[in-house]
Amino acid sequence: MSEKELGKKWDRCLADGAIKFGTGLGLGIVFSVLFFKRHTWPISLCSGAGLGMAFSNCQNDLRSSYLLHRSQKVGLCNKTHSN
Amino acid sequence: YTAGGSSGAAKVVAAGLLTVGGGVGGTILYAKWDHKFRAAVENNVPYSDWLLGLALGPAYQGDIMKQVRMDSQHVWVIIADSVVAPHTELPLRERPVEEVAARLAQQDQKEQDTLSSVSASLEECLASSAKATLQAIGAQEAAVQAITQHIHKLKEAMEAEVPPPEKSSQWKDLEAALADRTSAVNDAETALLKAKEALDSLKSEIDKSKGLKVSAVRPLVLAAEENLHNMVVDLDRVVTKLQSAESESKIVSQYSDLVNEAKLQFQREVSSLTPEIQANWKGLTGKLSADDLNALIAHAHRRIDQLNRELAEQRVREQIHIDASLEQQKLEDQKALEKAVLTAVQHIKEDTRLEQERKLSELREVMEAEMRTQLRRQAAAHTDHVQDVLKVQEQELRADAEQVLGSKLLEQETSYRQLSQEQLDNFTLDMNTAYARLKGMEEAIDSHVVAEEEARKAHQLWLSVEALNYSLKMADADSPTMPLESAAQAVRDSCHDNDFALALATALPEESLQRGVYSEASLRARFNALRALVRRVALVDETHNSLYQYFLSYLQAALLFEAKQEAPPGQLCSEDLDPFRLLSYASFCLEHGDLELAAKLVNQLRGEARRVVEDWLTEARLTLETRQVVSLLSAYANAVGLGTTQAP
Numbered sequence: 001m002s003e004k005e006l007g008k009k010w011d012r013c014l015a016d017g018a019i020k021f022g023t024g025l026g027l028g029i030v031f032s033v034l035f036f037k038r039h040t041w042p043i044s045l046c047s048g049a050g051l052g053m054a055f056s057n058c059q060n061d062l063r064s065s066y067l068l069h070r071s072q073k074v075g076l077c078n079k080t081h082s083n
Numbered sequence: 084y085t086a087g088g089s090s091g092a093a094k095v096v097a098a099g100l101l102t103v104g105g106g107v108g109g110t111i112l113y114a115k116w117d118h119k120f121r122a123a124v125e126n127n128v129p130y131s132d133w134l135l136g137l138a139l140g141p142a143y144q145g146d147i148m149k150q151v152r153m154d155s156q157h158v159w160v161i162i163a164d165s166v167v168a169p170h171t172e173l174p175l176r177e178r179p180v181e182e183v184a185a186r187l188a189q190q191d192q193k194e195q196d197t198l199s200s201v202s203a204s205l206e207e208c209l210a211s212s213a214k215a216t217l218q219a220i221g222a223q224e225a226a227v228q229a230i231t232q233h234i235h236k237l238k239e240a241m242e243a244e245v246p247p248p249e250k251s252s253q254w255k256d257l258e259a260a261l262a263d264r265t266s267a268v269n270d271a272e273t274a275l276l277k278a279k280e281a282l283d284s285l286k287s288e289i290d291k292s293k294g295l296k297v298s299a300v301r302p303l304v305l306a307a308e309e310n311l312h313n314m315v316v317d318l319d320r321v322v323t324k325l326q327s328a329e330s331e332s333k334i335v336s337q338y339s340d341l342v343n344e345a346k347l348q349f350q351r352e353v354s355s356l357t358p359e360i361q362a363n364w365k366g367l368t369g370k371l372s373a374d375d376l377n378a379l380i381a382h383a384h385r386r387i388d389q390l391n392r393e394l395a396e397q398r399v400r401e402q403i404h405i406d407a408s409l410e411q412q413k414l415e416d417q418k419a420l421e422k423a424v425l426t427a428v429q430h431i432k433e434d435t436r437l438e439q440e441r442k443l444s445e446l447r448e449v450m451e452a453e454m455r456t457q458l459r460r461q462a463a464a465h466t467d468h469v470q471d472v473l474k475v476q477e478q479e480l481r482a483d484a485e486q487v488l489g490s491k492l493l494e495q496e497t498s499y500r501q502l503s504q505e506q507l508d509n510f511t512l513d514m515n516t517a518y519a520r521l522k523g524m525e526e527a528i529d530s531h532v533v534a535e536e537e538a539r540k541a542h543q544l545w546l547s548v549e550a551l552n553y554s555l556k557m558a559d560a561d562s563p564t565m566p567l568e569s570a571a572q573a574v575r576d577s578c579h580d581n582d583f584a585l586a587l588a589t590a591l592p593e594e595s596l597q598r599g600v601y602s603e604a605s606l607r608a609r610f611n612a613l614r615a616l617v618r619r620v621a622l623v624d625e626t627h628n629s630l631y632q633y634f635l636s637y638l639q640a641a642l643l644f645e646a647k648q649e650a651p652p653g654q655l656c657s658e659d660l661d662p663f664r665l666l667s668y669a670s671f672c673l674e675h676g677d678l679e680l681a682a683k684l685v686n687q688l689r690g691e692a693r694r695v696v697e698d699w700l701t702e703a704r705l706t707l708e709t710r711q712v713v714s715l716l717s718a719y720a721n722a723v724g725l726g727t728t729q730a731p
Binding site: 001002003005006055058059062063065066 | 620
């Protein structure tokens with residue numbers, strides 16, 4: 001069902017976003033805890049990165065149907081002598 | 084015009100009219116008299132028959148013929164009159180062969196009879212006459228012989244100086260001889276008479292048979308005549324001999340008579356002298372005395388004187404006597420000559436006649452033979468000719484008969500052939516009709532069967548199509564129908580000889596067969612569900628497909644309101660291609676059951692909306708396809724069913 005695809009995509013997006021955000025958050029927290037003396041910027045950075053990645057993924061996912069792959073690219077040639 | 088001219092013209096006209104009238108009148112009159120002329124005129128001059136009919140009455144058709152017949156009858160009558168009486172009843176009727184033959188046979192028979200009778204009679208007569216003649220001849224000869232004998236004896240007696248006893252014996256012999264002679268002569272005479280009688284009868288017989296005019300008798304007659312002639316000749320000869328002998332004897336007898344007379348005289352004298360002496364020479368010798376002897380001698384002397392005187396007288400009268408006797412003799416000779424000449428002439432005549440007759444008969448025979456040969460030749464020629472003619476006739480007749488036979492046979496054959504052909508044709512016709520009918524019946528039955536089959540098949544098809552239809556209709560709200568494979572298979576089975584239906588059946592989309600199709604209601608519901616989604620992604624397309632666009636399109640969808648359903652126009656313009664509009668149109672169409680138009684309208688979506696709707700569209704297309712095919716099939720099945728159903 002093509003109409004469910006969008007929904008699925010949104011689900012993936014959300015899921016991916018959540019994961020990426022959570023992972024980013026987690027990593028951010030980890031990084032902030034470990035390396036960046038509990039600053040909040042690695043958390044927001046990583047979560048933001050995560051979100052951004054998720055956004056990008058989501059966008060790509062949503063666009064993916066419009067992307068032309070290399071295999072799909074078809075060359076046009078005018079037939080000069082045809083019967 | 085001058086009077087003279089007019090009178091001249093009138094004269095010319097009158098003359099012309101007169102001529103014409105005269106010619107016509109003359110023709111008519113002559114035609115009245117001569118029918119042949121009339122016929123000729125009628126033949127040659129047109130309309131003359133009308134004119135002549137008017138003037139004279141119709142021409143006799145049989146007139147000319149009658150004339151001709153009358154003429155011929157006259158001729159026949161004439162001929163008939165000239166013909167012998169028995170033939171008058173039918174002139175010139177050819178006597179039938181049998182009659183002719185009978186007549187000829189009769190004639191032959193008669194001839195034979197006459198011939199036989201004549202020959203018998205002739206033979207008889209001949210025999211009798213021959214006998215008589217022979218007898219006569221014999222008698223005559225005997226008579227001649229007797230006469231000669233007598234004469235001889237007489238001479239002897241007269242001249243011979245024999246002794247008296249012998250003389251008397253001589254005289255006796257003489258008398259005997261005389262008696263013999265007389266008897267012989269008489270016999271000869273009677274025999275002659277008889278012979279003459281017989282000859283006369285023979286002659287009469289011959290004449291009679293000559294009078295019969297039968298040709299076959301002639302040789303007999305001729306022979307008889309010859310015999311007669313011979314006999315007559317012989318008889319005559321003998322008679323002449325006899326006559327000569329008689330004449331001689333007459334002389335001698337005369338002489339002897341004279342002598343006897345003299346003797347008698349002497350005797351008388353002697354007897355007168357010596358009466359007692361018998362007048363017998365023989366007796367004289369022994370009985371005479373000397374006186375007697377002297378008297379006798381004297382007498383004798385006297386006699387001698389007398390005789391001398393007589394002799395002298397006689398010598399004197401000798402010449403006269405001789406002349407007279409010569410005359411007499413001449414006369415007698417003449418007579419005898421005449422008689423002899425006559426008889427000789429007669430004989431010669433007879434001879435010549437007989438010769439002539441013989442020659443004639445020979446000639447006749449020769450002629451007859453020749454005629455016979457000629458007749459035979461003619462007969463042969465005639466038979467040849469007749470044979471030829473008969474042959475030719477036979478050939479002609481045969482040809483004719485064969486022709487007739489051939490034509491008749493041909494006719495018969497053609498008629499027979501025609502009849503048989505007719506019969507055959509009729510039979511063939513009947514057979515053909517029967518066969519045609521049979522064929523028709525068979526065809527009808529077959530067609531019935533076929534029609535039944537077709538009907539059954541159509542029915543089956545219809546049923547299967549109905550089943551298909553039903554299975555199409557029997558779809559739940561959200562799940563597709565059962566796979567149409569079985570129904571389609573059923574349809575395919577029920578129409579495996581029908582290309583159209585088969586094509587249609589195979590045209591069913593694979594998806595529908597395997598998976599089934601969604602019903603319209605489900606599609607409608609789905610569309611309704613889809614609508615919201617399509618509204619939300621209305622702005623997203625190939626170029627604008629970032630998340631921002633998504634956000635914007637979501638925003639638009641939240642803020643834009645369009646009519647729930649809107650009737651689509653007949654033609655879409657560029658403004659109608661707005662997704663919201665399209666959705667409302669499609670919704671309207673769907674609400675009104677027009678899935679096709681809805682699908683068409685939905686097909687106009689572009690971009691992400693399109694992508695979202697793609698499945699629905701496919702489903703709709705599928706459904707539409709299936710529905711189309713099924714509807715076609717059902718229409719076809721209906722048509723076929725209608726076609727095969729027989730109106731009551």
